[in-house]
Amino acid sequence: MIQQLSSAPRLILRARLEPTVGSTFQPTGFPNLGPAEFERPVRVDGRVEMRSALLIESVQSMANRLEERGWDRAAQAPARPLRRLPYVEVRDPEGEFLTSSRLEPHRLAGAYIKNARLEDKDVQQWMIERLRVREGLPLEWPAIYAGIFELDPLSLVHGVFFSDPAWSRFGNPKVRRAVAATVEAHDVQPVVSGGVKRDDVRPEVGEGRGAAEGYGFVPFGRTEYAAGEIILSAVIDLAQIRGYGLEPPRTELLILISLWELASLLEGPLRLRTACDLTPVQVRIDTPAGLQLPAAAELAAQIEAIDPGTEREGAWSVVWK
Numbered sequence: 001m002i003q004q005l006s007s008a009p010r011l012i013l014r015a016r017l018e019p020t021v022g023s024t025f026q027p028t029g030f031p032n033l034g035p036a037e038f039e040r041p042v043r044v045d046g047r048v049e050m051r052s053a054l055l056i057e058s059v060q061s062m063a064n065r066l067e068e069r070g071w072d073r074a075a076q077a078p079a080r081p082l083r084r085l086p087y088v089e090v091r092d093p094e095g096e097f098l099t100s101s102r103l104e105p106h107r108l109a110g111a112y113i114k115n116a117r118l119e120d121k122d123v124q125q126w127m128i129e130r131l132r133v134r135e136g137l138p139l140e141w142p143a144i145y146a147g148i149f150e151l152d153p154l155s156l157v158h159g160v161f162f163s164d165p166a167w168s169r170f171g172n173p174k175v176r177r178a179v180a181a182t183v184e185a186h187d188v189q190p191v192v193s194g195g196v197k198r199d200d201v202r203p204e205v206g207e208g209r210g211a212a213e214g215y216g217f218v219p220f221g222r223t224e225y226a227a228g229e230i231i232l233s234a235v236i237d238l239a240q241i242r243g244y245g246l247e248p249p250r251t252e253l254l255i256l257i258s259l260w261e262l263a264s265l266l267e268g269p270l271r272l273r274t275a276c277d278l279t280p281v282q283v284r285i286d287t288p289a290g291l292q293l294p295a296a297a298e299l300a301a302q303i304e305a306i307d308p309g310t311e312r313e314g315a316w317s318v319v320w321k
Contacts, residue, residue: 026275057183187228
């Protein structure tokens with residue numbers, strides 16, 4: 001499949017999803033906003049109509065879900081296909097695992113990483129040296145991309161922004177996401193229902209024993225949604241990945257990891273929330289036309305077969321101060 005993608009600027013995938021149980025699903029909620037309802041433009045007979053829609057998973061939330069495919073939380077280590085690749089793990093002074101560049105929201109630029117130490121060196125200064133950024137000179141992007149790959153290749157897949165003031169005199173290097181995805185519901189209608197929290201022990205309430213304390217019968221309402229269709233859309237920016245200027249095996253590796261994350265996500269349970277359990281019923285690659293997404297196991301085998309040629313296999317272990 002890599003050969004078929006050699007000249008394509010991007011890969012665009014769409015998957016049709018359906019609720020696993022019933023016809024309704026629980027929407028995502030945003031503080032002070034509630035469900036992310038909107039109207040989307042649909043072209044009908046040469047004119048544009050606005051139709052109801054709902055954002056089920058945002059780009060940033062989907063990035064988290066894709067990254068989760070590559071992390072074994074039980075072992076607090078990368079999933080098997082990625083275990084040979086370098087990453088930064090953070091431990092406390094007693095050696096207990098805290099987090100890693102695969103878990104931190106800002107990856108290599110995460111707070112627990114930049115405020116840690118590697119042996120006798122400040123990690124932030126160590127990274128500045130590794131990425132070969134120099135004060136008063138333009139950013140040397142090939143060296144930056146190569147340096148990031150040596151620290152954690154997945155930061156070139158999901159992006160990283162060294163926005164800390166300590167980096168300001170070096171230009172604050174930023175790599176945008178090479179993989180983006182969302183889940184939207186189209187032609188939606190709210191489904192209003194309700195329930196009650198029961199108290200069969202002492203249903204009567206009294207002083208210090210009311211709803212605020214968790215006692216008594218408490219009725220509640222809830223709003224779920226039904227939709228004409230639910231679509232997961234994803235794009236891999238192949239031109240961006242090739243633009244890193246890495247050696248061909250490393251470029252191929254980043255593309256395979258991106259494909260593997262998508263395949264692994266779509267093959268696994270898509271239970272996004274308690275009452276938002278979705279099942280893929282159709283997966284297709286729109287661009288380039290005529291391709292099919294390989295199985296996750298096939299992609300994993302191809303990932304493991306590539307020698308990344310990195311200085312470090314596995315974790316760079318740093319200590320949080």
